[in-house]
Amino acid sequence: MTIQLTNIKKAYNQGKPNEFWAIQGVSIDFEPNRVSCLKGASGSGKTTLLSMIGCLTRPTSGRILLGDRVISSLPERFLTEVRRHTFGFIFQRFNLIPGLSVLENIMLPAYPLGLPYTQLIASAKRLLKEFNLSAKADNPVEWLSGGEAQRVAICRALINDPQIVIADEPTANLDSKLSYEFMGLIDELQQSGKTILLTSHDSAVYDSVVVDRVVEMRDGIVLTDAG
């Protein structure tokens, strides 16, 4: 599924004294089944851009095409609908819910779909096995190490079998060995046909051989685009 952005702008605190434009006119396409990395300092707008692509928020102006569907003017309800079926998210701080078990955390994104429980459990267990976490299935997430927590977060991102995986600063809380392993997992995901969008200012990510394309951003515009 191709992603096409045309002249995207995004403002925060519109009409107030602290108004600021996080994205100031970005036009860019992303090809399917490739690993792309948005690189830039914090505040460069890469996270905002990713959250607009990932249907987490709507651009103030501009047009986003996802396949042949315009998503830039969809109301939140339908953005969520698209997001559930198309995107999987891996967040910088993993964002697992403490108190819930590993299994429950992984199944969270699937609850609103109302699938049969047996089917839910089966796909969650299959993912856990794939990521060598089967033994931890019933542990609370607080007991996990950083690397394990990250893998649980990946499992959660994959539970609804999305076509596009979005990872925001995925290695910020990992040491270099784990970062390296993470890029290996990204490679596997790409092998299995997923499109992957990353943001990072970690060279272990954007200099990795796994990454097909690096887009550098600064102050809400695209600086360089090397693919």
Place this chain on the structure above:
Amino acid sequence: MLYFLRKQKYLIDYTLSSLLRRKGKSLGLLAVYSMIVFMLASVTLFSHALRHEAGLMLQASPEIILQRMEAGRHAMIPADYLQRIGQLRGVKQKAGRLWGYYYDPAVKANYTIMTGGQSETPLTNIIIGTGIARARGLDVGDYLTLRSQNGEAFSFQISALLDDKSELVSADLLLMSPQAFRRVFNIPEGLYTDLVLSVRNPREVIKVVEKLTQLLPDTRPILRDEVLRTYDSVFSWRQGILFVLLTGSILAFVIFAWDKASGLSAEERREIGILKAVGWETADVMRMKFWEGMIISLTAFLIGYLAAYAHVFYASASLFEPVLKGWAVLYPQFRLTPFVDGLQLATLFFFSVLPYIVATIIPIWRTSIADPDAVMR
């Protein structure tokens, strides 16, 4: 449809686990909520049961009571009025009654004195209610001395205590023979407190009353149905006044619920943010919160209502004792007949669950519209 139901089940599962994870907060809310239901339900159950009891008691009383009026006040009625009534169509039975009140300075309480049938009580024996027995420390076989109108003292032996099943109405009751009553209160033969008539067919009551007022213009007939009607409205507005008094606590509860629903901890806020980010829609979060409210409301309603039920029907509404004791020194230790009806439940629901729901609508909405991209910032 199946998908919808399964989704609701997942949301309920989730909200249950999140309630359990925040035991302190949930239990605090549950306790206050149950307390409100408990207070309201106690008042309702108690006054309904009293009304019910009063209705049952009146069921056995005669259809018409005839009192003689003198200068607008109740006066003794001569026995020959019974003859003057003569044969009225539809009147099954007519009789004179003797009853009155006796103030006992020893316990600073009023006894209700009634006369049993002629043969039942020997002249020197009395039967007393358990309230009097408790207050004076008396039992069967003991003696109770009453001072008569003209200063004489009469001693009576207690031959029996009244059945404590009917204690609500009989706690302060004292039964003696008519002769003894006339001696104690100095009432000459040929006078009664009032007359009672029982009428077979309820439709004829009005006709009988019309004839009575023509025959005996100085009397006032009191109809049982009218008394029942008055009881009905008196009990419901008494309960209403208590509800008005409880409005303050309901309002406090509303504010408490609003505060609990809007004052989320940072952790809870983050949790909602994560849910939205991983694909929950605003409406999903609101539904999840709706189920949370339903679970809490249902539990609190059940706990509060059952506790009130136990309080009123098994513990004799003991928490109301200090309030009611102001009205009657001889507080009865009664056991009410359990009595529940739908209207009562619905009213309770409107006074407890509805305020909770209304109080939480806006806070829940505010929580649910959290930006899904907030967790990425």
Place this chain on the structure above:
Amino acid sequence: MMLLNPAIMALVMVSAVVCLMMLLASGFAVRVLLRWDIDSGSERQLRLERRTYLISTLLIWAFSFQLMSLLLFIYNAESMSGQFVGAMCATGVLNVNAWGWPTLFLKMGVFFSGAVWIALNYLDNQGYDYPLIRYKYLLLLAILPLVITELILQLLYFTNMDPNVITSCCGTLFSAQSEGVAAEVSGLSPSSMSLGFAFTGVMVISSGVWVALRGQNGWLFALLGSTAFIVALMSIVSFISLYIYEHPHHHCPFCILKSGHDYVGYILYVPLFIATALALSVGAVSPWRGISSLTPTIESIVPRLSWIAVMFFALFYLVATWSVWTSHLTMMEVWW
């Protein structure tokens, strides 16, 4: 004095709360109507869109409360019958003054308009461009005066209750000899009334089946549904109740709710009200099939709602026929 009755307090409170919620929702709705711009991605538009969730929630609750208060209103009238001379059931209590019946009818009106609004709101939420937002909020603004009038009428009704007035109960109100609308309904010739009842029954069910199969012309179903509703209520007063009571002159529409008649009233009224509300909703939903973002939803829900409505109508007519059929009352010599 009467206001201190807890059930009455609850009813007045519910009406006041519903009114407040509707006012709040209407205030937001007006803001939405004035500033709505679906093409904009501005923060204001995002805020407005989020506000629609609040409006929906407020209204769904308000209408549910309204439904509960309709039930409580009838229960309460039933239970107060002991407090008025001449009242034997809800009819007598509603007759205590001029405001009783109008309040009841308004409550029913609010219930049906609420059902229509919820259907419209559901439909609008299925379209990604909020195609009906203006219509549904205009409808909301139209319902608001109904709710406010209901609050006022109900208050007048309860404050003007005088226990000393001798009221007339179902025996006199619904007797063919007296005057007024109620008497006229009871005096309607049962034979022609039962023909009308059967006719509207056949019409509404066949139109429902037709709409369900074709997925079009929902307005016809709504129209016939509301006609059938009114005819059904009149028929209950005119002849169905007679068969249930097995008494040739007892025309009361409330006494059938009592235990003495196996609560058969509930099996009559509940399906009838649900079916009518659904038929009206079908009527409100089906005209929008031309809007492309709604077409798929309408194509799936119009038949579904219609089938359910037909089912409930059928249930109502079956129960009504059954209670006439199994009754021991014979009206042969009396009517024809």
